Amino acid sequence: MEETNMKKILLFISIPLLLLIGVFLYENSYNMKESTKIIHTTSTPLNAFIAKPSHGTKQQGLVVFVHGDGPMDATQDGGYKPLMEKFAESGYTSISWDKPGIGKSQGNWLNQSMDDRATEVNDVITWAKQQPNINTNKIVLWGASQAGWVIPKVMASGEHKFALTILASPAINWIEQGQFNTQQELQNEGKTAQQIKKTIKKDQEILTLLNNNSSYSAYQKIAPKEDPMTKERWQFVQKNYLSDATSDLKKITTPVLLLLAEKDRNVDIQDTKQVYTQTIPKKLLTTVTIKNTQHAMLNPQIANSKWLTTLTAIMAPKDQLLDKDYLNTCQKSLNQLNKNKD
Numbered sequence: 001m002e003e004t005n006m007k008k009i010l011l012f013i014s015i016p017l018l019l020l021i022g023v024f025l026y027e028n029s030y031n032m033k034e035s036t037k038i039i040h041t042t043s044t045p046l047n048a049f050i051a052k053p054s055h056g057t058k059q060q061g062l063v064v065f066v067h068g069d070g071p072m073d074a075t076q077d078g079g080y081k082p083l084m085e086k087f088a089e090s091g092y093t094s095i096s097w098d099k100p101g102i103g104k105s106q107g108n109w110l111n112q113s114m115d116d117r118a119t120e121v122n123d124v125i126t127w128a129k130q131q132p133n134i135n136t137n138k139i140v141l142w143g144a145s146q147a148g149w150v151i152p153k154v155m156a157s158g159e160h161k162f163a164l165t166i167l168a169s170p171a172i173n174w175i176e177q178g179q180f181n182t183q184q185e186l187q188n189e190g191k192t193a194q195q196i197k198k199t200i201k202k203d204q205e206i207l208t209l210l211n212n213n214s215s216y217s218a219y220q221k222i223a224p225k226e227d228p229m230t231k232e233r234w235q236f237v238q239k240n241y242l243s244d245a246t247s248d249l250k251k252i253t254t255p256v257l258l259l260l261a262e263k264d265r266n267v268d269i270q271d272t273k274q275v276y277t278q279t280i281p282k283k284l285l286t287t288v289t290i291k292n293t294q295h296a297m298l299n300p301q302i303a304n305s306k307w308l309t310t311l312t313a314i315m316a317p318k319d320q321l322l323d324k325d326y327l328n329t330c331q332k333s334l335n336q337l338n339k340n341k342d
Helices: 001-027 081-089 116-131 147-157 174-190 192-210 216-220 231-242 267-280 305-314 325-340
Strands: 032-041 047-051 061-066 094-098 141-146 162-168 255-259 285-290
Touching: 032 081, 032 116, 047 081, 047 116, 061 081, 061 116, 061 147, 061 325, 081 094, 081 325, 094 116, 094 162, 116 147, 141 325, 147 192, 174 192, 192 231, 216 231, 231 255, 255 267, 255 325, 267 285, 285 325
Parallel strands: 061 094, 061 141, 141 162, 162 255, 255 285
Antiparallel strands: 032 047, 047 094
């Protein structure tokens, strides 16, 4: 009798465990061929991640991923893979890389200007064109957030021809974006008007230091107690805080898919939409607002919970991490591109 009960208990435990393992394996297995490669650019060797269409899927072109801000590895800890899979299913190879100083890439991303980042993207595309097993007949740029200052520079450089650019949640002006984000986050945290005013005043003092090209020690004297910038971050901001995409956007001559998050607290989507509409010819610009989503285009059901987002990224990234409308819109843009003549 005891042996029978023990078998039932083990069966009761093992079935859901096996199901959980099965879900995990499925959700972390993607319909694409993954590989890595060290790419020697003009500045530093970069560790690239390459995701190609599975066997039997015709190669249509290449999508080059351009990171937003922060110390990102090639796949953003796997967060890019659901989108890369969609692109692979449409026949596109995706390429991304560890930022300099992250993972196996050499250098330091905090030493880069937006122009440096644009040069880096152009170098990777040049390398890809030299690879006989990568189809570069159609080259697509995909980028999010800070990439909104990088990708327009890449296009404006004229070094390569692009079939399409997909920009998710890009900002226009660095300073204005920071001010907007600060205001939105403080309001979301329930701060009082007086607390918000105090923080904005502190930010203005920091902006004055930047305008005066002040030293890091000068910044330290007025830096906030919580999460102050490191010296390297301060120098990075000094290089880039005057970034504004407007002039580069005016030079764009290829189609752009602008994706805006309806509930973005990082970027003023109305400002972004207005500037893109005013600077890019109407026939080249398609704007889509993804409903209920925040800046990172995460699944709205998990976006407000860090632990839920982390759990989903581990257990069910393929189907539950990113917003489905966002994924489908990106994939449809490439499917439409495939219908167009080269």
